[in-house]
Amino acid sequence: MQLIQLSDWLLDIAFLLYVISSIVFVVSMTGKNWAGRDPKQHEKRFGTIAYRLAVIGFIAQTGYVIARWIGGGHSPTSNMFEFMAFLDYCIILAYLIIYRIYKLNVIGAFVLPLGVIMLAYSYVFPKEVTPLIPSLQSYWLHIHVTTAALGEGILAVGFAAGLMYLIRTVPQQVSTKSTKWLEVVLAVVLMLVGFILMESTFARMDQKTVFEMNQPQPNVFGQMEKVKAEYTMPALVAPADSTIIQAGPMSPLFTAPSWMEGKDAARKLNTMLWSVITGVILYGGLRLIFRKRLGAVIQPSVDGIEPDLLDEISYRAISIGYPVFTLGALIFAMIWAQEAWGRFWGWDPKEVWALIVWLFYSAYLHLRLSRGWIGAKSAWMSVIGFVIILITLVVVNLVIAGLHSYAGV
Amino acid sequence: MDQRKCECGHTNPVGTLLCESCGKPLVIQISEQTAFPDMRYEGMARRSQTYTKKMVDRVWNYFSSVKIAIGIIIVILIASAVGTVFPQQQYIPVPVPTEADVARFYTNTYGTLGTIYYQLGFHNLYSSWWFVTLLVMLGTSLVICSLDRVVPLYKALKKPRLNQHKSFLKGQKLFAEGELAQGTDQAELLAGSAETLRKKGYRIFQTDRALMAEKGRFSRWGPYVNHIGLILFLVGVLARSIPGFFLDEYVWVREGETVAIPNTPYYIKNLQYTTEYWSEDEMPVKLELNGGVIAKNYQTDAILYENKNADLPGAKPDLVEIKNGPIIVNHPMVHESLYLYQSGMQEMQLGALNFNLIDLKNGSKEVGKIKVDLYNPAQEQVVADGIKVKVLDYFPDFIMGKDGKPATKTNLPKNPMVAIEVLDEKGKLSEKMVYLQGSILTQKSDPTYGIEIKMPDLIDISGINVRMDKAVPLIYFGSFIFMIGVAMGFFWQHRRIWVQIQDGTIMMAAHTNKNWFGLRREVDGLVEQMKLPVTIEEKSKA
Ligand code: HEM
Numbered sequence: 001m002q003l004i005q006l007s008d009w010l011l012d013i014a015f016l017l018y019v020i021s022s023i024v025f026v027v028s029m030t031g032k033n034w035a036g037r038d039p040k041q042h043e044k045r046f047g048t049i050a051y052r053l054a055v056i057g058f059i060a061q062t063g064y065v066i067a068r069w070i071g072g073g074h075s076p077t078s079n080m081f082e083f084m085a086f087l088d089y090c091i092i093l094a095y096l097i098i099y100r101i102y103k104l105n106v107i108g109a110f111v112l113p114l115g116v117i118m119l120a121y122s123y124v125f126p127k128e129v130t131p132l133i134p135s136l137q138s139y140w141l142h143i144h145v146t147t148a149a150l151g152e153g154i155l156a157v158g159f160a161a162g163l164m165y166l167i168r169t170v171p172q173q174v175s176t177k178s179t180k181w182l183e184v185v186l187a188v189v190l191m192l193v194g195f196i197l198m199e200s201t202f203a204r205m206d207q208k209t210v211f212e213m214n215q216p217q218p219n220v221f222g223q224m225e226k227v228k229a230e231y232t233m234p235a236l237v238a239p240a241d242s243t244i245i246q247a248g249p250m251s252p253l254f255t256a257p258s259w260m261e262g263k264d265a266a267r268k269l270n271t272m273l274w275s276v277i278t279g280v281i282l283y284g285g286l287r288l289i290f291r292k293r294l295g296a297v298i299q300p301s302v303d304g305i306e307p308d309l310l311d312e313i314s315y316r317a318i319s320i321g322y323p324v325f326t327l328g329a330l331i332f333a334m335i336w337a338q339e340a341w342g343r344f345w346g347w348d349p350k351e352v353w354a355l356i357v358w359l360f361y362s363a364y365l366h367l368r369l370s371r372g373w374i375g376a377k378s379a380w381m382s383v384i385g386f387v388i389i390l391i392t393l394v395v396v397n398l399v400i401a402g403l404h405s406y407a408g409v
Numbered sequence: 410m411d412q413r414k415c416e417c418g419h420t421n422p423v424g425t426l427l428c429e430s431c432g433k434p435l436v437i438q439i440s441e442q443t444a445f446p447d448m449r450y451e452g453m454a455r456r457s458q459t460y461t462k463k464m465v466d467r468v469w470n471y472f473s474s475v476k477i478a479i480g481i482i483i484v485i486l487i488a489s490a491v492g493t494v495f496p497q498q499q500y501i502p503v504p505v506p507t508e509a510d511v512a513r514f515y516t517n518t519y520g521t522l523g524t525i526y527y528q529l530g531f532h533n534l535y536s537s538w539w540f541v542t543l544l545v546m547l548g549t550s551l552v553i554c555s556l557d558r559v560v561p562l563y564k565a566l567k568k569p570r571l572n573q574h575k576s577f578l579k580g581q582k583l584f585a586e587g588e589l590a591q592g593t594d595q596a597e598l599l600a601g602s603a604e605t606l607r608k609k610g611y612r613i614f615q616t617d618r619a620l621m622a623e624k625g626r627f628s629r630w631g632p633y634v635n636h637i638g639l640i641l642f643l644v645g646v647l648a649r650s651i652p653g654f655f656l657d658e659y660v661w662v663r664e665g666e667t668v669a670i671p672n673t674p675y676y677i678k679n680l681q682y683t684t685e686y687w688s689e690d691e692m693p694v695k696l697e698l699n700g701g702v703i704a705k706n707y708q709t710d711a712i713l714y715e716n717k718n719a720d721l722p723g724a725k726p727d728l729v730e731i732k733n734g735p736i737i738v739n740h741p742m743v744h745e746s747l748y749l750y751q752s753g754m755q756e757m758q759l760g761a762l763n764f765n766l767i768d769l770k771n772g773s774k775e776v777g778k779i780k781v782d783l784y785n786p787a788q789e790q791v792v793a794d795g796i797k798v799k800v801l802d803y804f805p806d807f808i809m810g811k812d813g814k815p816a817t818k819t820n821l822p823k824n825p826m827v828a829i830e831v832l833d834e835k836g837k838l839s840e841k842m843v844y845l846q847g848s849i850l851t852q853k854s855d856p857t858y859g860i861e862i863k864m865p866d867l868i869d870i871s872g873i874n875v876r877m878d879k880a881v882p883l884i885y886f887g888s889f890i891f892m893i894g895v896a897m898g899f900f901w902q903h904r905r906i907w908v909q910i911q912d913g914t915i916m917m918a919a920h921t922n923k924n925w926f927g928l929r930r931e932v933d934g935l936v937e938q939m940k941l942p943v944t945i946e947e948k949s950k951a
Contacts, residue, residue, distance in 0.1 A: 004694055072693045129694050131687040134707050134738035312926050319923075323895045331888045340739050342657075342750045342876035344884060347535045348500070349493040359486040363479050369923070370475040 003071030004129055010064040011085065011119075017057030018092070018116045024050035025109035029301035039304070047105040054112055058092050065089060072129040075142040079130060083145065084122030087393075090153025091115050094317065098157050102313055106305060110160040117189070120196040124271075140336035147328025148354070152389050154321030155361070161314035162382030169307050169376060172296035178376070182295045183283075185383055190286075191279025198274050202232045209235040209248030211266075229267050233274050239266035311375055314382050315368065322361050329354040353392040360385050417574075424455060429564070433574035455561050472550045473557035481547050488543065492534035495519055495526050548643045551636050559633060566626055570907075572619045573918075578907055581918035582925070583932060587943035588914055595910050598939065602908050605938050609931060611906070619909040624902075629922065631898025638891030645883035656877035659752075663760070663784065664868045667714070667728075670875050674719030675747065676728055680710040682754060682869035707751050709736045709871040713744055736873065746877045753872025759783055759822045760868035762844065765861040766792050766831065776858070779829070780866075781844075783822035795834035802828035807845065831858045904928050906935070917943060 028046030065086070068076040076082040095111040163185065170178045209231040229239050231248060238244070238252035256266035283294070290297045333354065334344035345351060364381045367373035373381070415421060415428040427433065471477055501514055515523035515532060530537050570577075578584060589595070595618070603613045603620050611622035649655040658671050662679035669676050685706040689695070696703075714728035736742045742749040764779040777792035786800045802815075807826035810816035815826060827844045841852045842860060849860045904921045906928075917936075921928040929947065936943060 128696055129692075130696065131692050131703055131705065133704050138739040309926070312924070316924075319899045323892065323899060326895065327892060331892070334888070335885070338878075338881060339741070340750075341752070342741065342748050342874055342878075344878075344881065346499075347492070347497060349496075352489050352493050356486050356489055359482050359489075363482050363486070366475055366479050366482075371479075 003067045007064045007067035007071060007076075008127070010060045010067060014057045014061035014064060015116070015119050015123075017053050017060060018112055018119065021050045021053035021057060021108070022112040022116055024053060025106070025112055026301075029106060029109050043106070043304075047108070050108055050112070051099070051105045054092065054108055055096065058089075058096060061085075061089050061092065068129070074132055074136075075146060077142060077145040077149065078132055078136055079125065081122050081125035081127050083149065084118060084125065084393075086146065087149045087152055088115050088118040088122060090150045091118060091156045092153075093150070094154040094157045094321070095160075097154075097320075098161075098313060098317055101316065102309070104305070104309065104313065106302070107157070107161060107164070107313065109301075110164055111157055114156060114160060117192045117196065120200070121192065124196075124199050135340055138336055138339060140332060140339055144328060144332035144336050147324060147332055149328070151321050151323075151325025151328050152393075154317055154324060155389060156386055158314045158317035158321060158382045159386030161310050161317060162379035164302055164305070165307055165310040165314060165379040166376065166383070167295055167298050168302045168305060168310060169379075170295060172293060172299055175293075179293055179295055181380075183293055186294045187279060187283045188387075190282045191275045194278025194282050195271065195275035198233055198278050199271070202234070207234075207249050208232060208246060209244065209252075210246035211235075211239050211242040212245045213239065214241045214243060231267050231270060233271055235270060236273050237266055237270045242266075307375070311378065314379060318361060318364065318382060318385070322365065325361070326358060330358055350392070353388075357385070357388050357392060360388055427577060428574070429568075431572070431574045431577070433576055455557055469553060469557070472546075472553035475554070478547070478550045478554060481543060481550060485540075485543050485547065488534065488540060491531060495523060495532070497534065498532045544643070544646075548640065551640050551643075555633055555636050555640075562629060562633070566629060571614055571616055571621050572909070573907060575911070575916065578909065578916050578918040581907075581920050583917075583919040583929065583945065583947050585917040585932070585936070585941075585943035585945040586914060587941065589910070589942065598915070598941075599908065599910065602935060602939050602941075605935055606906065609934075611904075618911070619907070622906045622908075624904045626903055628897050628901035629903045631894045631896075631901075633894070634897060635891045635894025638887045638889070638894055641887030641890060642884055643887075645880040645887055648880040648883065649878060654877075654879045656747075656875065658875040660873050660875065661753075661755075661870050662709075662711075662873060663758075663870050666784070667712075669716075669726075673747070673875070674716045675731075675744075675875075676714040676716060676726070677749065677873060677875075678712040678714065679871050680712065682709050682756070682871045684708075684754065684756065707738050707754060709751055709754075709873065710734070711736050711742065711749070711871075711873070713742065713749070736871075746879050748876045748878075750874040750876065751871065752874040755870040755872075757867045758870055759825065759865055761866035762825065762827065763863035763865055764844075765863060766796070766798070767859045767861055768857065769859045770857050773859070775861075778863075779860070781825075781827050781829075783825050786827070792831075797832045797834075799830045799832060800827060801830050801841065802826075902927065904931070906932065915941060915943060917941070917945075 024046055028043050028050055031042055031046065065076055068082070077086050091111060092115050095108060095115075098107060099105060166178070166182055166185075170176075170182055172179060211229045211231070213227050213229070215226075228245070229242070234248055234250045235244075235252040236250075236254075238255050240256050244251070256269055286294060286297075333351065337346065337351075338344040360381075364373075364378070364385060367381065368378050415431060415433060417428060417431040417433065419428055419431065421429050495515065495518075498511060501511070511532065512524075512527050515527040517523075519526065526532060534540055589598075599615070599618070599620055603615060603622070606622040607613055609624075611624045612626075614621045614623070656672060658673075660668050660670055660677065662668050662677055664679050664682055667676050667678040683706070684704060685708075686702040687705045691705075711734070712730055713732040715731050717727040717729055718724040719726075732742060732744055734742060736749050736751045738751050741751075761783055762781040764781075766776040766779055768774045768776050776796060779790065779792055779798050781787075781800065781803075783803075783805060786803050789797055789799050792798050804815055804817040804826040805820050805822040805824075806818040807824050808816055808818050818824075824846065825844070829842060829844070831840045831842070832838065838857065840856050840858055842856075843850045844860075844862075847862065849862070851859070902921050902924045904919070904927075906919045907917060909916045917932070919928055919932050925947075932945065935941070936945070
């Protein structure tokens, strides 16, 4: 009980440190062109501070993992909150490893904000420690999920370096297909930010909208019961076949399609819509302030870095992440599935999406090694690869719920 | 056929791009290569680059192309993604007994898109002929592409190339050249360079005026090893269709019952089924479950028997106990290659009906107890001295048939209807009555005997999934080989550095299959340490 409390505090501390570290990183990159400064020295000084903050944050998060593991009696990877927080942990870990190899701390300027977004995303899910249902009681499950998360974390660093490569190299003088797509990627990142802003703002206000499903569902005892769905954000979209029992700040504009099953599917769709809307508003606002493409805004802060090095880092991260991901998300998953259900593969949506991620990175490796896809093409692939990972984590959980979907999501 | 003779006097096999002996590029028309040949196989002849005329050649070349392989991978990727848009037939939440029901399910639930999805066969995508064809094509490509490259790779790696033609060195991505100062001790320079590189873990091959340093040669085999792993994996997947390799049966077993497992000589007995729930004090934090519970364990205590008479048709089963123990989720019962999984349950199902027979004429005194086992009703039972009860008719899942006669829908006792007759010893008295849906109908208006309904016996039924998959070890083995190959290829790199002295100039060249940064650092280190008078040119990557 106390351990769980402690772990919550440690995670909050880690979160705070990652936020500060991100800010310092941004200062280290943007401030180097401020008047009266030696750019190299400025970057080095602030970069080192930011890096150290990240390390302390990482130690705090390690404390969280250990405390929650002991306190909860199982690895903290058994529900969506725990998984996302653990994935975040792996992203930071991968960053620290890559930093050891290349000593390029500016990578942190991209990885840490990503870490902040991931951790903030995890806070949206129910945080409580739940005891494991029988099908999750297997040490193979823990090995599988932790290794898969580690693989995804390393691939995320490959994405960050790839994105930096693009920002560094895509010419911003004229508008091209590359600049447009780069803006799309940045807008998507802002949507995640928008989501977190909305979620944390509305969670503090007392303005829930509550729906009740018209069709009763059997509960765990087999009794029929009408389930309720509680929205923290204003309702744009109502669950199919439901009635409002507590009105919120606005009445829903339309109803979710009936195949979005479960009381939470519509709530998540609602959340996603708000995220997109806020992301677009954020993006538009920034464009208005800067009066240029966001890629062009960020570009000067990365102009000192050699593109070839970014390319190399991105590839390195992917070539380390790929085997780890294969082992965790496919091989260990197969061993566990064989133990739990007697079939190592069942074409369950989550399994299929792990396969898709794997096939995509296999194609990346072949294109790079045998067809000379290096530089921009390779960087785009690393960005797309991570988008597919995000789809597996977010969309597949949201819309396509399979066997693996965690309880309470 | 035309054998290519190089100016150095060596005769090369058809298709060779760089002379096997001296490394000078050969002008060969068959190959369309205009730039310096790709160093991956160091210009060794490859079948797919040499023959293009016959049908076999075309097929061979098709499957040995990495471009095609990537195409196949991408198509599989997209198809797989499409298969997750709506659930596959096996994951449809409601039972759909006929094909028409399946079609209706997709239309009703997902609308027009669902109809299209069904009609295109996406509801069974992963076992569709075209998806399996794609997998087979991938396998074919893996085999052919490996064969196409393995010999050239072997040749390229076997013989360290020393004393290469200048154009070979110049063709490398990393090349350096410089005049040696008058009076430099060439032998010492080479020996010193060799020593420096040896310290960095290189293997040195040397003649009096040239040296080649090499590292991580074995890593070049990584992709081949991992492809062999993939091939073994795919063979394992195909092996499951061999008779006797794969078994997937599902049996429902009542508590106390012994049933035969289809297609095997085995029988299973369910001793007891239990579900456990997490108690509140076992939970690390207090949860708001709203009166709900969280399951902790599903367990069937079972005995596995083997029928020794399985091969004798018509013989009575001779059951020998083989294993006795629990079957728990995630902990199957294992016997040789047979695995028994806890995979379903129906709790609190009707097992037997209980009644009290009462004497209505005699102050409603209880005469005796009647038990009707719904799975195996006794024909006749003695209830008390001189009084018997006979089961006349039994319908486990009663419905009124179309012809107006009672019938049963299934053979599970979901809605039992029992007709019984009470008889006394002398055969004087006979009263018939019927039990249906919790009430009793009597035939006579003024019967002697009446029936009181008691609590029925409830039993649990376990769903046991019985599987055998003899290909699993091969599949694990293939995965293991794949991982070894990937590790070989990713965590080590193949690097070669040439240093050659010719007429007072020193030439250096270097090649690696990946991580040019690391190689560059090592070359720079060498130049610095030996104070070599060279300028390095690095051709751009792409
Ligand atoms: C899903 C299927 C496949 C997977 C997972 C896979 C995986 C890999 C991996 C991990 C590498 C090493 C890459 C590196 O070291 O950077 C590789 C290399 C390679 N693969 Fe595949 N591969 C697959 C299918 C194929 C197919 C069908 C072909 C046939 C054309 C092929 C041809 C090659 C070639 C030519 C190399 C480079 C070998 C070398 O550099 O010596 N792969 N593959």
